[in-house]
Amino acid sequence: MSAAQPAARGEEIVREEGAQLDFSQSMSYGDYLHLDELLGAQHPLSPTHNEMLFIIQHQTSELWLKLMLHELHAALDCVRADALQPAFKMLSRVSRIMEQLVHAWDVLATMTPSEYTALRPYLASSSGFQSWQYRCIEFRLGNKNAAMLRPHAHRPDHLATVEAAWRAPSLYDEALRLLARRGLPIPQTHLDRDWAQPYAAHAEVEQAWLTVYRSPEDHWDLYQLGEELVDLEDAFRLWRFRHVTTVERVIGFKRGTGGTGGVPYLRKMLDTVLFPELWTLRTDL
Template identity: 75%
Template sequence: MTCPYHDTGDSMPASATEAIVRDEKAQLDFSHDMSYGDYLQLDAILTAQKPLSPAHDEMLFIVQHQTSELWMKLMLHELTAAIRNIAADELNPAFKQMARVSKIMEQLVHAWDVLATMTPPEYSAIRPYLGHSSGFQSFQYRCIEFAMGNKNAAMLKPHAHHPERAAMVQAAYEAPSLYDECLRLMARRGIAVPASHLERDWTQPYEASEAVEQAWLQVYRNPKQHWDLYQLGEELTDLEDAFRLWRFRHVTTVERVIGFKRGTGGTGGVSYLRKMLDVVLFPEIWTLRTAL
Protein backbone atom coordinates (compact mmCIF):
# COMPACT_ATOMS: atom_id res chain seq x y z
CA MET A 1 0.00 0.00 0.00
CA THR A 2 1.40 3.36 -0.97
CA CYS A 3 2.12 5.72 1.89
CA PRO A 4 0.16 8.95 1.35
CA TYR A 5 3.29 10.92 2.14
CA HIS A 6 5.41 9.11 -0.49
CA ASP A 7 3.98 10.71 -3.62
CA THR A 8 4.60 14.23 -2.36
CA GLY A 9 8.07 13.51 -1.16
CA ASP A 10 7.07 14.25 2.44
CA SER A 11 7.87 12.06 5.38
CA MET A 12 5.58 11.62 8.36
CA PRO A 13 6.56 14.13 11.04
CA ALA A 14 8.14 12.55 14.11
CA SER A 15 6.25 14.82 16.45
CA ALA A 16 3.76 17.65 16.58
CA THR A 17 6.65 20.02 17.30
CA GLU A 18 8.43 19.06 14.09
CA ALA A 19 5.20 19.59 12.17
CA ILE A 20 4.96 23.12 13.54
CA VAL A 21 8.60 23.86 12.74
CA ARG A 22 8.10 22.66 9.16
CA ASP A 23 5.02 24.83 8.72
CA GLU A 24 6.25 27.89 6.86
CA LYS A 25 3.34 29.88 8.25
CA ALA A 26 4.18 29.20 11.87
CA GLN A 27 5.37 32.24 13.79
CA LEU A 28 8.15 31.13 16.12
CA ASP A 29 9.99 34.35 16.83
CA PHE A 30 8.05 36.56 19.26
CA SER A 31 10.91 38.86 20.19
CA HIS A 32 9.12 41.76 18.50
CA ASP A 33 5.48 40.74 18.95
CA MET A 34 3.03 40.06 21.75
CA SER A 35 3.22 36.43 22.86
CA TYR A 36 0.83 34.17 24.76
CA GLY A 37 2.62 34.90 28.03
CA ASP A 38 2.61 38.63 27.36
CA TYR A 39 -1.12 38.71 26.65
CA LEU A 40 -1.99 36.75 29.79
CA GLN A 41 0.53 38.56 32.00
CA LEU A 42 1.89 35.19 33.05
CA ASP A 43 5.05 36.63 34.59
CA ALA A 44 2.91 38.48 37.13
CA ILE A 45 0.47 35.60 37.68
CA LEU A 46 3.02 32.79 38.01
CA THR A 47 5.28 34.72 40.35
CA ALA A 48 2.41 35.68 42.68
CA GLN A 49 2.73 32.46 44.69
CA LYS A 50 4.99 33.23 47.64
CA PRO A 51 4.77 30.53 50.33
CA LEU A 52 5.67 31.65 53.84
CA SER A 53 6.25 28.21 55.30
CA PRO A 54 8.69 25.43 54.37
CA ALA A 55 5.72 23.07 53.85
CA HIS A 56 5.28 21.51 50.41
CA ASP A 57 1.47 21.80 50.56
CA GLU A 58 1.31 25.55 50.97
CA MET A 59 1.56 25.93 47.19
CA LEU A 60 -1.74 24.05 46.86
CA PHE A 61 -3.35 26.31 49.45
CA ILE A 62 -2.20 29.48 47.69
CA VAL A 63 -3.07 28.38 44.15
CA GLN A 64 -6.50 27.15 45.29
CA HIS A 65 -7.42 30.53 46.71
CA GLN A 66 -5.82 32.61 43.98
CA THR A 67 -7.65 30.74 41.23
CA SER A 68 -10.89 31.03 43.19
CA GLU A 69 -10.40 34.79 43.32
CA LEU A 70 -9.88 34.84 39.55
CA TRP A 71 -13.14 32.95 39.03
CA MET A 72 -14.85 35.36 41.42
CA LYS A 73 -13.52 38.28 39.41
CA LEU A 74 -15.21 36.84 36.33
CA MET A 75 -18.33 36.09 38.35
CA LEU A 76 -18.58 39.71 39.47
CA HIS A 77 -18.02 40.86 35.89
CA GLU A 78 -20.94 38.73 34.69
CA LEU A 79 -23.19 39.33 37.70
CA THR A 80 -22.79 43.11 37.50
CA ALA A 81 -23.61 43.02 33.78
CA ALA A 82 -26.67 40.82 34.41
CA ILE A 83 -28.02 43.24 37.03
CA ARG A 84 -27.45 46.17 34.68
CA ASN A 85 -29.17 44.40 31.79
CA ILE A 86 -32.19 43.40 33.87
CA ALA A 87 -32.56 47.00 35.00
CA ALA A 88 -32.52 48.00 31.31
CA ASP A 89 -35.04 45.31 30.27
CA GLU A 90 -32.36 43.50 28.25
CA LEU A 91 -33.14 39.96 29.33
CA ASN A 92 -31.45 37.85 26.66
CA PRO A 93 -27.88 38.90 27.53
CA ALA A 94 -28.79 38.76 31.22
CA PHE A 95 -29.86 35.12 30.84
CA LYS A 96 -26.51 34.27 29.26
CA GLN A 97 -24.61 36.08 31.99
CA MET A 98 -26.58 34.44 34.80
CA ALA A 99 -26.06 31.01 33.24
CA ARG A 100 -22.34 31.72 33.05
CA VAL A 101 -22.28 32.69 36.74
CA SER A 102 -23.91 29.35 37.57
CA LYS A 103 -21.21 27.53 35.57
CA ILE A 104 -18.49 29.48 37.36
CA MET A 105 -20.04 28.35 40.63
CA GLU A 106 -19.72 24.76 39.42
CA GLN A 107 -16.01 25.35 38.86
CA LEU A 108 -15.69 26.70 42.40
CA VAL A 109 -17.54 23.68 43.79
CA HIS A 110 -15.08 21.30 42.10
CA ALA A 111 -12.14 23.38 43.31
CA TRP A 112 -12.89 22.18 46.83
CA ASP A 113 -12.16 18.63 45.62
CA VAL A 114 -8.54 19.63 45.08
CA LEU A 115 -8.17 21.39 48.43
CA ALA A 116 -9.74 18.35 50.13
CA THR A 117 -6.59 16.40 49.24
CA MET A 118 -4.86 18.42 51.98
CA THR A 119 -4.87 16.40 55.21
CA PRO A 120 -5.15 17.88 58.72
CA PRO A 121 -1.40 17.46 59.47
CA GLU A 122 -0.53 19.12 56.16
CA TYR A 123 -2.76 22.10 56.92
CA SER A 124 -1.48 22.32 60.50
CA ALA A 125 2.02 22.76 59.09
CA ILE A 126 1.06 25.98 57.29
CA ARG A 127 -1.66 27.37 59.55
CA PRO A 128 0.72 29.28 61.90
CA TYR A 129 1.98 31.22 58.88
CA LEU A 130 -1.47 32.45 57.84
CA GLY A 131 -1.86 34.91 60.70
CA HIS A 132 -5.42 36.22 60.82
CA SER A 133 -5.96 36.01 57.06
CA SER A 134 -9.19 34.24 56.18
CA GLY A 135 -11.43 33.68 53.19
CA PHE A 136 -14.28 35.61 54.80
CA GLN A 137 -12.10 38.71 54.28
CA SER A 138 -12.35 38.34 50.49
CA PHE A 139 -13.72 41.63 49.20
CA GLN A 140 -14.79 40.02 45.93
CA TYR A 141 -16.75 37.33 47.71
CA ARG A 142 -18.40 40.02 49.84
CA CYS A 143 -19.40 41.94 46.71
CA ILE A 144 -20.91 38.73 45.32
CA GLU A 145 -22.87 38.11 48.53
CA PHE A 146 -24.17 41.67 48.51
CA ALA A 147 -25.06 41.53 44.81
CA MET A 148 -26.99 38.33 45.54
CA GLY A 149 -28.89 40.08 48.33
CA ASN A 150 -27.22 38.83 51.52
CA LYS A 151 -26.60 42.26 53.04
CA ASN A 152 -24.79 42.55 56.39
CA ALA A 153 -23.33 45.85 57.60
CA ALA A 154 -20.84 44.06 59.86
CA MET A 155 -19.13 42.63 56.78
CA LEU A 156 -18.03 46.12 55.70
CA LYS A 157 -15.57 46.38 58.57
CA PRO A 158 -12.97 43.81 57.40
CA HIS A 159 -12.30 46.01 54.35
CA ALA A 160 -12.12 49.41 56.06
CA HIS A 161 -8.30 49.39 56.06
CA HIS A 162 -8.18 49.37 52.24
CA PRO A 163 -10.07 52.43 50.88
CA GLU A 164 -10.38 51.25 47.26
CA ARG A 165 -11.70 47.83 48.20
CA ALA A 166 -13.92 49.31 50.90
CA ALA A 167 -15.49 51.59 48.30
CA MET A 168 -16.28 48.62 46.03
CA VAL A 169 -17.88 46.68 48.87
CA GLN A 170 -19.80 49.74 50.05
CA ALA A 171 -21.17 50.32 46.54
CA ALA A 172 -22.37 46.72 46.33
CA TYR A 173 -23.90 47.05 49.80
CA GLU A 174 -25.91 50.14 48.86
CA ALA A 175 -27.05 48.99 45.41
CA PRO A 176 -30.18 46.97 44.58
CA SER A 177 -29.38 43.27 44.43
CA LEU A 178 -29.98 40.96 41.49
CA TYR A 179 -33.28 39.86 43.01
CA ASP A 180 -34.33 43.44 43.73
CA GLU A 181 -33.89 44.30 40.06
CA CYS A 182 -35.84 41.18 39.05
CA LEU A 183 -38.80 42.28 41.15
CA ARG A 184 -38.65 45.79 39.70
CA LEU A 185 -38.66 44.26 36.23
CA MET A 186 -41.75 42.20 37.08
CA ALA A 187 -43.52 45.35 38.22
CA ARG A 188 -42.64 47.09 34.95
CA ARG A 189 -44.22 44.12 33.14
CA GLY A 190 -47.50 44.66 34.97
CA ILE A 191 -47.09 41.96 37.64
CA ALA A 192 -48.35 43.13 41.04
CA VAL A 193 -45.30 43.46 43.30
CA PRO A 194 -45.74 45.27 46.64
CA ALA A 195 -44.29 48.78 46.78
CA SER A 196 -42.36 47.78 49.91
CA HIS A 197 -40.18 45.56 47.70
CA LEU A 198 -39.73 48.04 44.85
CA GLU A 199 -38.35 51.06 46.67
CA ARG A 200 -36.73 50.26 49.97
CA ASP A 201 -33.47 50.56 51.88
CA TRP A 202 -31.26 48.34 49.68
CA THR A 203 -28.75 47.92 52.51
CA GLN A 204 -31.24 45.81 54.46
CA PRO A 205 -31.45 42.03 54.01
CA TYR A 206 -34.29 40.92 51.80
CA GLU A 207 -37.44 39.80 53.62
CA ALA A 208 -39.73 37.20 52.07
CA SER A 209 -43.22 38.34 51.14
CA GLU A 210 -46.44 36.43 50.50
CA ALA A 211 -47.36 39.08 47.93
CA VAL A 212 -44.07 38.51 46.07
CA GLU A 213 -44.75 34.78 46.05
CA GLN A 214 -48.14 35.48 44.50
CA ALA A 215 -46.42 37.60 41.85
CA TRP A 216 -44.11 34.74 40.93
CA LEU A 217 -47.04 32.31 40.98
CA GLN A 218 -48.76 34.45 38.36
CA VAL A 219 -45.71 33.92 36.15
CA TYR A 220 -45.32 30.20 36.87
CA ARG A 221 -48.99 29.40 36.41
CA ASN A 222 -48.94 30.86 32.93
CA PRO A 223 -45.40 30.42 31.59
CA LYS A 224 -46.42 30.85 27.94
CA GLN A 225 -47.74 34.33 28.62
CA HIS A 226 -44.74 35.31 30.78
CA TRP A 227 -42.06 33.18 29.16
CA ASP A 228 -39.11 35.52 29.72
CA LEU A 229 -40.05 36.09 33.37
CA TYR A 230 -40.51 32.34 33.77
CA GLN A 231 -37.03 31.79 32.34
CA LEU A 232 -35.71 34.49 34.66
CA GLY A 233 -37.14 32.60 37.63
CA GLU A 234 -35.42 29.41 36.52
CA GLU A 235 -32.11 31.21 36.00
CA LEU A 236 -32.40 32.46 39.57
CA THR A 237 -33.13 28.92 40.72
CA ASP A 238 -30.06 27.56 38.94
CA LEU A 239 -27.91 30.28 40.40
CA GLU A 240 -28.97 29.79 44.00
CA ASP A 241 -28.79 26.02 43.60
CA ALA A 242 -25.16 26.31 42.48
CA PHE A 243 -24.41 28.77 45.29
CA ARG A 244 -25.85 26.38 47.86
CA LEU A 245 -23.67 23.55 46.56
CA TRP A 246 -20.60 25.78 46.80
CA ARG A 247 -21.41 26.67 50.40
CA PHE A 248 -22.07 23.05 51.33
CA ARG A 249 -18.82 21.86 49.76
CA HIS A 250 -17.01 24.63 51.61
CA VAL A 251 -18.37 23.39 54.93
CA THR A 252 -17.48 19.76 54.29
CA THR A 253 -13.97 20.61 53.11
CA VAL A 254 -13.23 22.83 56.11
CA GLU A 255 -14.57 20.18 58.50
CA ARG A 256 -12.45 17.54 56.78
CA VAL A 257 -9.27 19.63 57.03
CA ILE A 258 -9.57 21.46 60.38
CA GLY A 259 -12.49 19.83 62.16
CA PHE A 260 -14.25 22.27 64.50
CA LYS A 261 -11.29 24.56 65.19
CA ARG A 262 -11.95 28.28 64.97
CA GLY A 263 -11.15 29.93 61.65
CA THR A 264 -7.95 31.90 61.23
CA GLY A 265 -9.99 35.09 60.88
CA GLY A 266 -11.70 34.54 64.23
CA THR A 267 -14.96 33.03 62.99
CA GLY A 268 -16.37 29.82 64.43
CA GLY A 269 -15.11 27.93 61.39
CA VAL A 270 -17.52 25.12 60.57
CA SER A 271 -20.23 26.48 62.89
CA TYR A 272 -20.11 29.85 61.07
CA LEU A 273 -20.22 28.22 57.65
CA ARG A 274 -23.16 26.01 58.61
CA LYS A 275 -25.17 29.09 59.52
CA MET A 276 -24.58 30.34 56.00
CA LEU A 277 -26.26 27.21 54.65
CA ASP A 278 -29.55 28.49 56.07
CA VAL A 279 -29.40 31.75 54.10
CA VAL A 280 -31.99 31.77 51.31
CA LEU A 281 -31.32 34.41 48.68
CA PHE A 282 -34.46 34.22 46.53
CA PRO A 283 -37.03 32.76 48.95
CA GLU A 284 -40.21 33.05 46.88
CA ILE A 285 -38.57 31.21 43.97
CA TRP A 286 -38.45 28.16 46.25
CA THR A 287 -41.68 28.51 48.24
CA LEU A 288 -43.83 28.94 45.12
CA ARG A 289 -43.14 25.34 44.18
CA THR A 290 -45.21 24.12 47.09
CA ALA A 291 -48.09 26.33 46.08
CA LEU A 292 -48.19 25.27 42.42
Protein backbone atom coordinates in the same frame (compact mmCIF):
# COMPACT_ATOMS: atom_id res chain seq x y z
CA MET B 1 9.92 8.80 -5.17
CA SER B 2 13.18 8.29 -3.40
CA ALA B 3 13.57 8.14 0.34
CA ALA B 4 15.49 11.44 0.15
CA GLN B 5 12.48 13.34 -1.22
CA PRO B 6 10.15 12.83 1.79
CA ALA B 7 13.01 13.74 4.07
CA ALA B 8 13.67 16.94 2.11
CA ARG B 9 9.97 17.80 2.19
CA GLY B 10 9.96 17.25 5.95
CA GLU B 11 12.88 19.62 6.40
CA GLU B 12 11.08 22.25 4.31
CA ILE B 13 7.95 21.99 6.50
CA VAL B 14 10.07 22.36 9.62
CA ARG B 15 11.70 25.52 8.20
CA GLU B 16 8.30 26.98 7.25
CA GLU B 17 6.80 26.20 10.63
CA GLY B 18 9.88 27.56 12.35
CA ALA B 19 9.44 30.87 10.59
CA GLN B 20 5.90 31.05 11.95
CA LEU B 21 7.02 30.25 15.50
CA ASP B 22 9.14 33.34 16.00
CA PHE B 23 7.16 35.60 18.36
CA SER B 24 9.97 38.02 19.12
CA GLN B 25 8.31 40.73 17.01
CA SER B 26 4.68 40.19 18.03
CA MET B 27 2.55 39.57 21.10
CA SER B 28 2.88 36.04 22.43
CA TYR B 29 0.54 33.92 24.57
CA GLY B 30 2.53 34.76 27.68
CA ASP B 31 2.52 38.46 26.84
CA TYR B 32 -1.26 38.55 26.36
CA LEU B 33 -1.97 36.75 29.64
CA HIS B 34 0.83 38.42 31.63
CA LEU B 35 1.97 34.97 32.66
CA ASP B 36 5.23 36.15 34.17
CA GLU B 37 3.30 38.21 36.72
CA LEU B 38 0.60 35.58 37.19
CA LEU B 39 2.93 32.63 37.67
CA GLY B 40 5.28 34.73 39.80
CA ALA B 41 2.53 35.63 42.28
CA GLN B 42 2.97 32.56 44.50
CA HIS B 43 5.23 33.28 47.47
CA PRO B 44 5.06 30.51 50.09
CA LEU B 45 5.98 31.59 53.62
CA SER B 46 6.40 28.15 55.14
CA PRO B 47 8.75 25.24 54.41
CA THR B 48 5.75 22.93 53.84
CA HIS B 49 5.20 21.33 50.44
CA ASN B 50 1.42 21.86 50.60
CA GLU B 51 1.43 25.64 50.82
CA MET B 52 1.62 25.94 47.02
CA LEU B 53 -1.71 24.09 46.79
CA PHE B 54 -3.25 26.41 49.38
CA ILE B 55 -2.08 29.57 47.59
CA ILE B 56 -3.08 28.48 44.09
CA GLN B 57 -6.47 27.22 45.29
CA HIS B 58 -7.33 30.64 46.64
CA GLN B 59 -5.74 32.67 43.86
CA THR B 60 -7.62 30.76 41.16
CA SER B 61 -10.83 31.11 43.16
CA GLU B 62 -10.33 34.88 43.24
CA LEU B 63 -9.92 34.88 39.45
CA TRP B 64 -13.23 33.03 39.07
CA LEU B 65 -14.83 35.49 41.51
CA LYS B 66 -13.57 38.35 39.36
CA LEU B 67 -15.26 36.85 36.31
CA MET B 68 -18.41 36.20 38.32
CA LEU B 69 -18.60 39.85 39.37
CA HIS B 70 -18.01 40.91 35.77
CA GLU B 71 -20.97 38.79 34.64
CA LEU B 72 -23.22 39.80 37.55
CA HIS B 73 -22.65 43.52 36.94
CA ALA B 74 -23.55 43.09 33.27
CA ALA B 75 -26.59 40.92 34.09
CA LEU B 76 -27.87 43.55 36.52
CA ASP B 77 -27.55 46.22 33.84
CA CYS B 78 -29.46 44.02 31.39
CA VAL B 79 -32.29 43.32 33.84
CA ARG B 80 -32.60 47.05 34.53
CA ALA B 81 -32.83 47.65 30.77
CA ASP B 82 -35.36 44.82 30.25
CA ALA B 83 -32.82 43.03 28.04
CA LEU B 84 -33.37 39.56 29.40
CA GLN B 85 -31.89 37.38 26.65
CA PRO B 86 -28.29 38.51 27.23
CA ALA B 87 -28.95 38.47 30.98
CA PHE B 88 -29.88 34.78 30.76
CA LYS B 89 -26.53 33.97 29.12
CA MET B 90 -24.64 35.89 31.81
CA LEU B 91 -26.54 34.31 34.70
CA SER B 92 -26.04 30.85 33.22
CA ARG B 93 -22.33 31.57 33.02
CA VAL B 94 -22.30 32.63 36.68
CA SER B 95 -23.88 29.30 37.62
CA ARG B 96 -21.24 27.42 35.63
CA ILE B 97 -18.49 29.42 37.35
CA MET B 98 -19.99 28.41 40.67
CA GLU B 99 -19.76 24.78 39.57
CA GLN B 100 -16.05 25.29 38.93
CA LEU B 101 -15.67 26.67 42.45
CA VAL B 102 -17.55 23.68 43.88
CA HIS B 103 -15.13 21.26 42.25
CA ALA B 104 -12.15 23.32 43.39
CA TRP B 105 -12.87 22.15 46.94
CA ASP B 106 -12.12 18.59 45.78
CA VAL B 107 -8.52 19.61 45.22
CA LEU B 108 -8.13 21.43 48.54
CA ALA B 109 -9.66 18.44 50.32
CA THR B 110 -6.54 16.43 49.42
CA MET B 111 -4.78 18.42 52.17
CA THR B 112 -4.89 16.40 55.38
CA PRO B 113 -5.40 17.89 58.87
CA SER B 114 -1.76 17.37 59.81
CA GLU B 115 -0.59 19.03 56.59
CA TYR B 116 -2.79 22.06 57.23
CA THR B 117 -1.68 22.24 60.86
CA ALA B 118 1.92 22.59 59.69
CA LEU B 119 0.90 25.46 57.41
CA ARG B 120 -1.58 27.31 59.59
CA PRO B 121 0.82 29.33 61.81
CA TYR B 122 2.18 31.05 58.69
CA LEU B 123 -1.27 32.32 57.67
CA ALA B 124 -1.52 34.69 60.67
CA SER B 125 -5.01 36.27 60.52
CA SER B 126 -5.42 36.00 56.75
CA SER B 127 -8.67 34.29 55.76
CA GLY B 128 -11.00 33.84 52.82
CA PHE B 129 -13.51 35.60 55.06
CA GLN B 130 -11.67 38.80 54.06
CA SER B 131 -12.26 38.33 50.31
CA TRP B 132 -13.79 41.62 49.17
CA GLN B 133 -14.82 40.10 45.86
CA TYR B 134 -16.78 37.35 47.58
CA ARG B 135 -18.45 39.95 49.80
CA CYS B 136 -19.50 41.96 46.74
CA ILE B 137 -21.01 38.81 45.22
CA GLU B 138 -22.98 38.07 48.39
CA PHE B 139 -24.28 41.62 48.49
CA ARG B 140 -25.12 41.60 44.77
CA LEU B 141 -27.09 38.40 45.37
CA GLY B 142 -28.95 39.99 48.28
CA ASN B 143 -27.31 38.63 51.42
CA LYS B 144 -26.96 42.08 53.03
CA ASN B 145 -25.30 42.35 56.44
CA ALA B 146 -23.68 45.56 57.68
CA ALA B 147 -21.36 43.61 59.98
CA MET B 148 -19.69 42.12 56.93
CA LEU B 149 -18.23 45.53 56.07
CA ARG B 150 -15.84 45.38 59.03
CA PRO B 151 -13.45 42.73 57.63
CA HIS B 152 -12.58 45.20 54.85
CA ALA B 153 -12.02 48.31 56.97
CA HIS B 154 -8.23 47.91 56.73
CA ARG B 155 -8.44 48.63 52.98
CA PRO B 156 -10.46 51.83 52.37
CA ASP B 157 -10.41 51.26 48.60
CA HIS B 158 -11.94 47.81 48.90
CA LEU B 159 -14.29 48.95 51.64
CA ALA B 160 -15.71 51.61 49.30
CA THR B 161 -16.38 48.97 46.63
CA VAL B 162 -17.99 46.57 49.09
CA GLU B 163 -20.09 49.33 50.64
CA ALA B 164 -21.35 50.39 47.21
CA ALA B 165 -22.54 46.82 46.57
CA TRP B 166 -24.14 46.75 50.03
CA ARG B 167 -26.13 49.93 49.36
CA ALA B 168 -27.20 49.03 45.81
CA PRO B 169 -30.27 47.01 44.78
CA SER B 170 -29.48 43.32 44.55
CA LEU B 171 -30.10 41.11 41.54
CA TYR B 172 -33.37 39.95 43.10
CA ASP B 173 -34.41 43.53 43.87
CA GLU B 174 -33.94 44.37 40.19
CA ALA B 175 -35.90 41.28 39.16
CA LEU B 176 -38.84 42.40 41.31
CA ARG B 177 -38.68 45.90 39.86
CA LEU B 178 -38.84 44.30 36.42
CA LEU B 179 -41.94 42.30 37.41
CA ALA B 180 -43.55 45.54 38.55
CA ARG B 181 -42.72 47.24 35.24
CA ARG B 182 -44.45 44.34 33.50
CA GLY B 183 -47.62 45.04 35.46
CA LEU B 184 -47.34 42.37 38.14
CA PRO B 185 -48.42 43.50 41.63
CA ILE B 186 -45.21 43.90 43.64
CA PRO B 187 -45.79 45.75 46.94
CA GLN B 188 -44.34 49.25 47.11
CA THR B 189 -42.40 48.24 50.22
CA HIS B 190 -40.28 46.03 47.95
CA LEU B 191 -39.81 48.60 45.19
CA ASP B 192 -38.70 51.59 47.23
CA ARG B 193 -36.78 50.55 50.30
CA ASP B 194 -33.40 50.76 51.97
CA TRP B 195 -31.45 48.40 49.71
CA ALA B 196 -28.78 47.92 52.40
CA GLN B 197 -31.29 46.08 54.57
CA PRO B 198 -31.73 42.31 54.28
CA TYR B 199 -34.53 41.21 51.99
CA ALA B 200 -37.77 40.07 53.68
CA ALA B 201 -40.06 37.63 51.90
CA HIS B 202 -43.59 38.83 51.16
CA ALA B 203 -46.76 36.91 50.29
CA GLU B 204 -47.66 39.35 47.49
CA VAL B 205 -44.27 38.81 45.87
CA GLU B 206 -44.89 35.07 45.88
CA GLN B 207 -48.30 35.66 44.30
CA ALA B 208 -46.67 37.69 41.53
CA TRP B 209 -44.22 34.89 40.81
CA LEU B 210 -47.08 32.37 40.99
CA THR B 211 -48.83 34.30 38.23
CA VAL B 212 -45.72 33.83 36.11
CA TYR B 213 -45.30 30.14 36.93
CA ARG B 214 -48.96 29.26 36.46
CA SER B 215 -48.98 30.74 32.96
CA PRO B 216 -45.40 30.47 31.70
CA GLU B 217 -46.52 30.77 28.08
CA ASP B 218 -47.80 34.29 28.86
CA HIS B 219 -44.67 35.36 30.76
CA TRP B 220 -41.99 33.19 29.20
CA ASP B 221 -39.00 35.47 29.70
CA LEU B 222 -39.97 36.18 33.34
CA TYR B 223 -40.46 32.44 33.87
CA GLN B 224 -36.99 31.81 32.46
CA LEU B 225 -35.57 34.56 34.65
CA GLY B 226 -37.03 32.86 37.71
CA GLU B 227 -35.44 29.56 36.75
CA GLU B 228 -32.07 31.18 36.05
CA LEU B 229 -32.18 32.65 39.56
CA VAL B 230 -33.05 29.26 41.05
CA ASP B 231 -30.18 27.64 39.10
CA LEU B 232 -27.82 30.27 40.49
CA GLU B 233 -28.94 29.83 44.08
CA ASP B 234 -28.82 26.05 43.72
CA ALA B 235 -25.18 26.28 42.60
CA PHE B 236 -24.39 28.74 45.39
CA ARG B 237 -25.85 26.38 47.99
CA LEU B 238 -23.72 23.54 46.67
CA TRP B 239 -20.62 25.74 46.90
CA ARG B 240 -21.42 26.64 50.52
CA PHE B 241 -22.08 23.01 51.44
CA ARG B 242 -18.83 21.85 49.86
CA HIS B 243 -17.04 24.68 51.67
CA VAL B 244 -18.25 23.68 55.12
CA THR B 245 -17.56 19.97 54.58
CA THR B 246 -14.03 20.68 53.34
CA VAL B 247 -13.30 22.96 56.31
CA GLU B 248 -14.62 20.36 58.75
CA ARG B 249 -12.56 17.66 57.05
CA VAL B 250 -9.34 19.69 57.24
CA ILE B 251 -9.57 21.67 60.51
CA GLY B 252 -12.50 20.16 62.39
CA PHE B 253 -14.20 22.66 64.70
CA LYS B 254 -11.23 24.98 65.24
CA ARG B 255 -11.90 28.71 64.85
CA GLY B 256 -11.09 30.21 61.47
CA THR B 257 -7.86 32.15 61.00
CA GLY B 258 -9.90 35.31 60.38
CA GLY B 259 -11.64 35.04 63.75
CA THR B 260 -14.88 33.40 62.62
CA GLY B 261 -16.40 30.43 64.41
CA GLY B 262 -15.29 28.13 61.62
CA VAL B 263 -17.65 25.23 60.87
CA PRO B 264 -20.53 26.43 63.15
CA TYR B 265 -20.51 29.80 61.38
CA LEU B 266 -20.42 28.20 57.94
CA ARG B 267 -23.29 25.88 58.84
CA LYS B 268 -25.44 28.87 59.76
CA MET B 269 -24.76 30.29 56.33
CA LEU B 270 -26.28 27.15 54.78
CA ASP B 271 -29.69 28.38 55.97
CA THR B 272 -29.48 31.64 54.01
CA VAL B 273 -32.08 31.84 51.22
CA LEU B 274 -31.43 34.46 48.55
CA PHE B 275 -34.61 34.32 46.49
CA PRO B 276 -37.19 32.98 48.97
CA GLU B 277 -40.43 33.30 47.01
CA LEU B 278 -38.97 31.38 44.08
CA TRP B 279 -38.58 28.41 46.43
CA THR B 280 -41.79 28.65 48.44
CA LEU B 281 -43.98 28.98 45.35
CA ARG B 282 -43.12 25.40 44.41
CA THR B 283 -45.17 24.16 47.35
CA ASP B 284 -48.13 26.34 46.36
CA LEU B 285 -48.21 25.64 42.61
